[in-house]
Amino acid sequence: MTSTVIPNVTLTTQANVYFDGKCVSHGFTLADGTKKSVGVVLPATLTFNTGAAEIMECVGGSCEYKLAGSDEWKKSGPGDKFSIPAHSSFEIRVTEPYHYICHFG
Amino acid sequence: MTSTVIPNVTLTTQANVYFDGKCVSHGFTLADGTKKSVGVVLPATLTFNTGAAEIMECVGGSCEYKLAGSDEWKKSGPGDKFSIPAHSSFEIRVTEPYHYICHFG
Numbered sequence: 340m341t342s343t344v345i346p347n348v349t350l351t352t353q354a355n356v357y358f359d360g361k362c363v364s365h366g367f368t369l370a371d372g373t374k375k376s377v378g379v380v381l382p383a384t385l386t387f388n389t390g391a392a393e394i395m396e397c398v399g400g401s402c403e404y405k406l407a408g409s410d411e412w413k414k415s416g417p418g419d420k421f422s423i424p425a426h427s428s429f430e431i432r433v434t435e436p437y438h439y440i441c442h443f444g
Numbered sequence: 445m446t447s448t449v450i451p452n453v454t455l456t457t458q459a460n461v462y463f464d465g466k467c468v469s470h471g472f473t474l475a476d477g478t479k480k481s482v483g484v485v486l487p488a489t490l491t492f493n494t495g496a497a498e499i500m501e502c503v504g505g506s507c508e509y510k511l512a513g514s515d516e517w518k519k520s521g522p523g524d525k526f527s528i529p530a531h532s533s534f535e536i537r538v539t540e541p542y543h544y545i546c547h548f549g
Contacts, residue, residue, distance in 0.1 A: 354484035
């Protein structure tokens with residue numbers, strides 16, 4: 340089940356713009372201090388590096404992703420999540436806008 | 445003074461993508477039910493049409509804008525606001541990402 344809205348958050352007004360705008364996100368903080376972001380990846384093939392571990396949750400559209408060290412492209416659609424270890428990377432291939440929540444840790 | 449964060453909002457997880465991603469926004473609702481959005485316009489010259497009246501508040505970067513019926517391009521930077529009537533339009537010219545809060549009505 341995807342989250343269409345997230346109540347009671349503190350929203351950062353300035354966007355994060357990656358890859359000349361192929362990925363745009365806005366950060367937010369839950370009441371307990373947990374930091375997350377909502378964003379969208381536009382049609383492109385991109386490589387993201389992680390600092391902290393991340394969980395990507397699809398809330399609209401879809402993507403294919405390939406984790407570092409894997410040869411397998413996997414599909415992720417609404418409600419699906421995938422995890423990326425800390426200090427790693429993943430490739431993402433998008434043909435329709437992929438809307439996501441990024442959870443850290 | 446610009447708002448770097450907005451507390452206690454309900455955030456819509458799916459982005460609004462306009463002009464092939466030259467403008468991306470996320471909607472949110474205040475505790476009193478007021479709807480707003482945060483977004484970014486990437487380098488481009490675009491024309492936006494309004495339904496309801498809007499107030500655009502810059503929270504980062506800058507733009508130049510020209511309201512329908514005006515010949516004058518005006519600059520808007522952090523902390524600046526400009527108003528667009530309902531059922532009207534404006535042109536926006538951006539050379540560095542323009543981060544904004546859109547207030548309605």
